[in-house]
Amino acid sequence: MFDTNEFLTRIKGVQTRMAAQGLSALLLTQEADIRYLTGYLTRFWESPTRPWFLVLPASGLPIAVIPSIGAELMSRSVVEDIRTWSAPDYSDDGISLLRDTLREVAGKGRIGTPHGIESHLRMPLGDWIRLIKDVEIGSDMQVMRAARMVKTPLEVEAIREACQIAGRAFARVPEKARAGTPLSSVFRSFQMLCLEEGADWVPYLSGGKGSDGYDDVISPASDDPLQAGEIVMLDTGVIRNGYFSDFDRNYSVGAPSDAAARAYDKLMEATRAGEALLKPGSTAADIFHAMDTVCTGGAGGQSAGRLGHGLGLQLTEGLSFIADDHTVLEAGMVITLEPGVSVSGGTGLMVHEDDYVITDTGCERLSPAPADQMLRLDT
Amino acid sequence: MFDTNEFLTRIKGVQTRMAAQGLSALLLTQEADIRYLTGYLTRFWESPTRPWFLVLPASGLPIAVIPSIGAELMSRSVVEDIRTWSAPDYSDDGISLLRDTLREVAGKGRIGTPHGIESHLRMPLGDWIRLIKDVEIGSDMQVMRAARMVKTPLEVEAIREACQIAGRAFARVPEKARAGTPLSSVFRSFQMLCLEEGADWVPYLSGGKGSDGYDDVISPASDDPLQAGEIVMLDTGVIRNGYFSDFDRNYSVGAPSDAAARAYDKLMEATRAGEALLKPGSTAADIFHAMDTVCTGGAGGQSAGRLGHGLGLQLTEGLSFIADDHTVLEAGMVITLEPGVSVSGGTGLMVHEDDYVITDTGCERLSPAPADQMLRLDT
Numbered sequence: 001m002f003d004t005n006e007f008l009t010r011i012k013g014v015q016t017r018m019a020a021q022g023l024s025a026l027l028l029t030q031e032a033d034i035r036y037l038t039g040y041l042t043r044f045w046e047s048p049t050r051p052w053f054l055v056l057p058a059s060g061l062p063i064a065v066i067p068s069i070g071a072e073l074m075s076r077s078v079v080e081d082i083r084t085w086s087a088p089d090y091s092d093d094g095i096s097l098l099r100d101t102l103r104e105v106a107g108k109g110r111i112g113t114p115h116g117i118e119s120h121l122r123m124p125l126g127d128w129i130r131l132i133k134d135v136e137i138g139s140d141m142q143v144m145r146a147a148r149m150v151k152t153p154l155e156v157e158a159i160r161e162a163c164q165i166a167g168r169a170f171a172r173v174p175e176k177a178r179a180g181t182p183l184s185s186v187f188r189s190f191q192m193l194c195l196e197e198g199a200d201w202v203p204y205l206s207g208g209k210g211s212d213g214y215d216d217v218i219s220p221a222s223d224d225p226l227q228a229g230e231i232v233m234l235d236t237g238v239i240r241n242g243y244f245s246d247f248d249r250n251y252s253v254g255a256p257s258d259a260a261a262r263a264y265d266k267l268m269e270a271t272r273a274g275e276a277l278l279k280p281g282s283t284a285a286d287i288f289h290a291m292d293t294v295c296t297g298g299a300g301g302q303s304a305g306r307l308g309h310g311l312g313l314q315l316t317e318g319l320s321f322i323a324d325d326h327t328v329l330e331a332g333m334v335i336t337l338e339p340g341v342s343v344s345g346g347t348g349l350m351v352h353e354d355d356y357v358i359t360d361t362g363c364e365r366l367s368p369a370p371a372d373q374m375l376r377l378d379t
Numbered sequence: 380m381f382d383t384n385e386f387l388t389r390i391k392g393v394q395t396r397m398a399a400q401g402l403s404a405l406l407l408t409q410e411a412d413i414r415y416l417t418g419y420l421t422r423f424w425e426s427p428t429r430p431w432f433l434v435l436p437a438s439g440l441p442i443a444v445i446p447s448i449g450a451e452l453m454s455r456s457v458v459e460d461i462r463t464w465s466a467p468d469y470s471d472d473g474i475s476l477l478r479d480t481l482r483e484v485a486g487k488g489r490i491g492t493p494h495g496i497e498s499h500l501r502m503p504l505g506d507w508i509r510l511i512k513d514v515e516i517g518s519d520m521q522v523m524r525a526a527r528m529v530k531t532p533l534e535v536e537a538i539r540e541a542c543q544i545a546g547r548a549f550a551r552v553p554e555k556a557r558a559g560t561p562l563s564s565v566f567r568s569f570q571m572l573c574l575e576e577g578a579d580w581v582p583y584l585s586g587g588k589g590s591d592g593y594d595d596v597i598s599p600a601s602d603d604p605l606q607a608g609e610i611v612m613l614d615t616g617v618i619r620n621g622y623f624s625d626f627d628r629n630y631s632v633g634a635p636s637d638a639a640a641r642a643y644d645k646l647m648e649a650t651r652a653g654e655a656l657l658k659p660g661s662t663a664a665d666i667f668h669a670m671d672t673v674c675t676g677g678a679g680g681q682s683a684g685r686l687g688h689g690l691g692l693q694l695t696e697g698l699s700f701i702a703d704d705h706t707v708l709e710a711g712m713v714i715t716l717e718p719g720v721s722v723s724g725g726t727g728l729m730v731h732e733d734d735y736v737i738t739d740t741g742c743e744r745l746s747p748a749p750a751d752q753m754l755r756l757d758t
Contacts (some may be wrong), residue, residue: 032391042597042598043585048499048696049695049699067684068684071682072598086682090496091705108438114504115503115505117428118427118503119427119468120427120500120501120502121507124499125500127497139505165664180440188575192575192578195574200599200600205422205580219451290503303450305446315425324470
């Protein structure tokens with residue numbers, strides 16, 4: 001769905017930001033950054049064995065320095081200059097090839113690589129130490145983070161499609177889950193629903209259940225059966241054409257307790273408070289405070305640490321809705337609102353999440369509208 | 380399925396290796412290393428936002444230095460000392476807490492972190508640079524790689540279960556794929572089969588199709604329909620209880636061409652040549668040469684770069700079957716044999732993969748026996 005022009009636009013956008021920071025070359029090692037500039041899409045990143053390098057000059061196309069096993073797939077991308085070695089190579093796993101390429105591209109100019117939050121250096125640390133003995137490499141000054149934060153129209157459409165797929169799967173959960181169904185079966189069935197509804201794969205699913213909310217939101221599923229009166233939450237990130245959705249839904253098994261129902265109302269209220277400020281000019285902190293006022297009365301945070309984040313090539317990327325994030329929202333940013341509340345009278349918590357794109361005048365929800373009241377599963 | 384004793388055994392094993400290397404503390408940042416020592420199992424690693432740190436002293440239990448969102452789940456593990464901060468924190472994302480913990484644990488002793496192949500530093504590079512201004516951290520001297528390479532009996536059983544699940548799914552592919560089925564539908568259906576057969580999730584699926592083999596083995600699926608006479612290959616890594624399978628199967632749509640049938644025979648022959656040497660005392664290089672002789676006549680390699688690898692908490696880990704890997708096989712190692720051959724008279728290639736555990740006297744296949752001839756799909 002992404003043509004050559006799309007990648008040329010992205011490359012140019014990053015290069016404009018590089019120029020502003022005085023960078024002569026970027027070194028990229030992570031899946032999302034490399035895919036952003038080239039469209040190189042493969043699940044082979046699941047294997048940590050081989051490093052993959054993309055070098056972006058100040059102008060012109062990026063250069064791929066990659067294991068030969070990836071040459072065929074990379075040759076279908078916008079990249080023309082593909083330099084390969086046979087990996088794994090214990091004596092030199094692409095490092096001298098990369099060093100020479102960086103020297104050739106940057107000359108005496110500055111080279112940057114992502115240094116900040118949401119980024120890692122995806123290569124062995126020993127190889128990195130060896131590389132920087134020969135070539136000086138500093139921070140990319142958040143060039144990649146900033147470029148990726150504002151989506152192109154095609155990216156927004158890809159995320160919208162992923163959200164619609166997850167939304168259809170969420171709507172069908174009552175077909176597969178009722179009192180007595182083990183939570184692990186719900187997780188398994190839900191992933192199958194996501195695939196049936198068009199997901200390419202399902203990289204992320206977590207959730208929880210409990211009588212008044214749940215203990216945490218990142219656990220894998222136990223085999224415990226759903227019980228009448230419990231709340232069950234599923235939070236998924238599905239992939240379609242390389243882009244993520246990331247939102248959740250809460251269900252009550254039969255009628256919810258009053259406390260859980262009130263907590264859900266509060267989540268809806270917090271979501272609306274966030275939505276009201278989702279527009280160009282608001283800061284991430286503004287959104288945080290608006291939601292936190294509803295969630296905690298303005299206590300300034302909770303164990304999850306944030307109330308939403310950016311979304312795109314990664315399940316989470318870019319900005320965070322925390323008090324310290326002063327990013328100014330722009331049209332084209334795609335984000336999630338993810339309020340959490342504790343359920344009164346208990347130790348449980350509940351969370352809700354939806355996905356949005358910022359428009360010129362406000363925002364548009366990319367995930368289907370959540371129900372005013374929790375969806376019910378049969379007892 | 381893993382109890383406290385299992386983790387105490389693993390911890391002790393790593394600490395014995397640390398002592399041999401003169402290490403007073405290990406810093407671990409990656410999912411597989413942290414899970415190996417604690418059982419901390421969550422799909423939340425899909426979000427790159429938050430770093431997770433585990434510090435292993437020379438004796439005693441590991442200390443977790445983690446975002447507060449993970450405290451509840453970590454508290455169910457063997458770890459007793461859990462130090463948290465509210466992440467993301469743009470001014471200090473756990474770094475001062477980690478620094479103090481490392482100083483406390485290591486004193487004036489040496490600290491190591493994984494430096495070598497198959498490992499990455501999973502934290503922002505900028506935070507790493509900040510950390511090592513205050514605390515000297517060197518290589519872990521491959522302590523984690525070596526410890527994880529020899530599996531415990533419970534680990535072998537977990538991998539066997541994952542392999543059986545994938546095997547049942549492979550056997551059912553003819554139910555879902557035939558001439559006319561788009562390859563993307565085959566991929567989607569196959570993932571659903573894996574889940575139906577008991578996979579917790581399906582982190583890896585790649586494959587290819589073509590009339591005489593396929594172009595490459597790491598591409599995502601196109602929407603092209605299967606055609607009579609084509610070969611289709613699916614290579615999957617499914618997760619069960621946190622452990623991976625990793626093997627593939629080839630299918631012919633109707634009768635295969637003679638060239639493809641001969642290539643498949645050669646793959647079986649290469650596999651048997653590898654199996655014959657899979658026993659304690661053989662080196663990884665021995666296995667490579669035995670298989671490479673069949674695959675290429677002893678040319679010394681091909682684009683994939685290796686003919687199999689270790690397997691366990693990661694899709695790929697530990698040793699590689701290449702000429703330069705002189706690891707001596709030991710009972711308890713779990714590996715894959717993955718020969719590849721070019722199909723005569725064309726540009727296509729074919730690969731085959733099976734999973735094995737090294738036993739005291741030889742090896743045992745963990746994946747179901749491959750068919751003597753390619754499985755057929757209906758035309």
